[in-house]
Amino acid sequence: DAGVIQSPRHEVTEMGQEVTLRCKPISGHNSLFWYRQTMMRGLELLIYFNNNVPIDDSGMPEDRFSAKMPNASFSTLKIQPSEPRDSAVYFCASSRDHPYGYTFGSGTRLTVV
Amino acid sequence: QKEVEQNSGPLSVPEGAIASLNCTYSDRGSQSFFWYRQYSGKSPELIMSIYSNGDKEDGRFTAQLNKASQYVSLLIRDSQPSDSATYLCAVISNAGKSTFGDGTTLTVKP
Numbered sequence: 001d002a003g004v005i006q007s008p009r010h011e012v013t014e015m016g017q018e019v020t021l022r023c024k025p026i027s028g029h030n031s032l033f034w035y036r037q038t039m040m041r042g043l044e045l046l047i048y049f050n051n052n053v054p055i056d057d058s059g060m061p062e063d064r065f066s067a068k069m070p071n072a073s074f075s076t077l078k079i080q081p082s083e084p085r086d087s088a089v090y091f092c093a094s095s096r097d098h099p100y101g102y103t104f105g106s107g108t109r110l111t112v113v
Numbered sequence: 114q115k116e117v118e119q120n121s122g123p124l125s126v127p128e129g130a131i132a133s134l135n136c137t138y139s140d141r142g143s144q145s146f147f148w149y150r151q152y153s154g155k156s157p158e159l160i161m162s163i164y165s166n167g168d169k170e171d172g173r174f175t176a177q178l179n180k181a182s183q184y185v186s187l188l189i190r191d192s193q194p195s196d197s198a199t200y201l202c203a204v205i206s207n208a209g210k211s212t213f214g215d216g217t218t219l220t221v222k223p
Contacts, residue, residue: 033211043157043201043213056210091156099145099164099205104156 004105006092012111018080021108023092024073033102034067034077035091043091049075050097082112114139117204119214128223132189136202136214139183145205146178148187151216152198161187192221 005024013019025032034046047057049069069075079086089109093102119136126132145164149157163169163176163185175188189196202214
């Protein structure tokens with residue numbers, strides 16, 4: 001099992017550019033989560049999907065953020081346009097149905113300059 | 114009041130000692146509780162889960178849950194320098210929402 005796979009590992013982009021983060025969950029896991037981690041705010045849940053359907057997107061900070069899960073093996077988180085305050089580590093995690101714990105990917109470190 | 118609160122730390126213990134990490138939560142209906150370990154620059158890793166009152170032991174780790182007091186703890190016996198990390202408490206509510214605490218940074222000194 002390769003675990004949760006995220007790409008890219010690092011992304012540096014200029015303010016105003018579009019950024020797309022990618023995630024492949026563990027096969028057989030039907031819940032997928034996108035988190036953002038910063039020193040100031042800790043680990044924040046942005047959105048989670050169950051069986052490819054968005055269940056709770058209340059953590060998405062604003063309309064500049066969008067997420068999709070077109071199938072059980074792939075999800076994207078898009079920021080358009082990006083801003084310096086979006087700089088953070090973005091984690092994708094997956095799990096079997098509640099109440100199991102999560103397996104996190106290695107994260108994408110995003111820097112917006 | 115935060116939904117999940119942890120001792121801010123940092124916590125420092127000598128090698129071989131017991132490290133005690135604490136967590137309280139506000140949603141009385143919460144049913145699932147987890148401890149994650151996060152090394153600097155790495156992603157969180159699940160180390161313990163607990164669902165019912167009492168103790169759950171796994172090697173040097175013991176998770177304790179008291180739902181009446183809305184309290185979860187993690188004990189690490191015979192602490193090793195390799196245990197130095199940030200420990201995150203996570204709680205899943207009845208509604209399925211998962212909330213993480215801010216974490217407690219543990220340093221084990223040789």
